[in-house]
Amino acid sequence: MAVEPQAGKLLTTILDGIGQPFYAVDGNWRIYLYNRDAAQHFGRSAKQMIGTMLWENFPQDIDTERGRIIRGAMASREVVRGETLSLVGRYISYVIFPLGDGLGVFFRDITDRRNAERQRDEAEEALRKRSAELEAVLETIPTAVWFTTDPELRNVVGNRRATELLRTAREADLSSTLNHPDHFAVFREGNAVPPEARPLHRAARGEIVNNELLEVRFAGGDRRMILMRAAPLRSNTGELQGAVAAAADVTERHRHEDHLQLLVNELNHRVKNTLAIVQSIATLTLKDIDPAVRAAFEERLLTLSGAHSLLTDESWDGAHLAAVARASLRAGRDRISFAGEDLRLRPKSAVALAMALHELGTNALKYGALSVEQGSVAVRWSTSDGRFRLHWEERGGPVVLAPVRRGFGSRMIERGLAAELRGEVRIDWRPEGVVCTIDAPLVAIHERV
């Protein structure tokens, strides 16, 4: 800090101690006070500035906004406050006041604060924009969404679909609707679900709820099926801050599925009835022929029926190989071992394999390993390199003699099954026991083609 000789040491100390840039000019714009912070701000020392004319130092600023403010203050002789860009391009807040015939100028550098404010404004704008986008999405989607910010659901907001789904007014208090509903009740698999056990409440206590199917029964008697998901909302530190739940009205889909199931059941019943009639015709027609022939026919029919039952249980979408194998090999099952991965068969493959395994089992019972007490059968299957392989191996039975003529069962296996699976099926009549191998493309086994 430097002052003209008439300023004392005390004034210098005060001006340097205020912690803000300050300078003073006389009526002719000559600088006569100029403190340490001003020197730092302008990057010019007091020695350089004292005694010089302000506009000689900053000639380019005479006609700028800041220049006009200072000149206006000189003319008006009034205190002027405000914020502007300083003579060196920094944001400042200033106080300009008459001092003698000139001006005293205090200012404070607020560039950092302004930058922080700008960043905050930009962040707020981005957040507002994001919120508006999110709100637009929430109002548009056909899914009901609720948010809560507390475990008791005192504060709940929901989108338009949420109020539509629960048949409440748009302005209704959703907290009251969800905590004390008076026009609907909620059920899960026929059992009443109290408010605190519903997905949003549970999520607000920290539970993640996935695909819960609920039935909403309204006071008027109408019922809707809704599929709900809910999840807790947590802070960065993991603290529970609320929950969000989403619900889709799946009533129509549910009705459609029920109807489809009804049709499949009816179709299955008719197929079963038809098979029963075919069985009856055969039984009554073939009454006087060899009972073994009748039994063979009947067993084939019942195997076909069993495969249909398995497929019906899965809505004719497919059946698991292990279940098909067990259903087709009922006789002597305690001496048949099964080993293989869980493999789902397409319907036609399931029927074809069921019939083939039945034929192998029947042969084993009549002539092969299962015809004697110590005999056994191992059925193994696997998949690799895009191929399905099944291995049937009989052990401990009587010495096997290859048949002179291929019977219906052998032909069904070697030709029918091979064609159905688009693969190779081979029966090897080894003396120590029959071995049957199936090698087929996996795609023909367990996918719809």
Add this chain to the structure above:
Amino acid sequence: MRRVLVVEDEVLVGMMIEEMLQDLGYELVALATHLDQALALARSESFDFALLDINLNGKQSFPVADVIRERGLPFLFATGYGDRILDAHYTGAPLLQKPFSLEELRRALKRAGL
């Protein structure tokens, strides 16, 4: 010889069941193919047990089972629908899946103590 009332809407299936029952040593009292007929026979006929097809031309035979149960007589259901079709009153009742073989009928009758 034990006497059996058979309720089955498919005559051919009913005839086959009659044959099977005879093979197993039972006597067919009557074959009812309609619900009304089955109800009348269930109330009036003298028999030891009944074999009831559940679906009778689109109508269920549970009222017939009710009558037989009231008389304190045993019965065995037969159906091509699976056990999910069973009325709640009859959950766990003896059930035979159609179509069935002679051996399966024999085992089902034995399980039901018939």
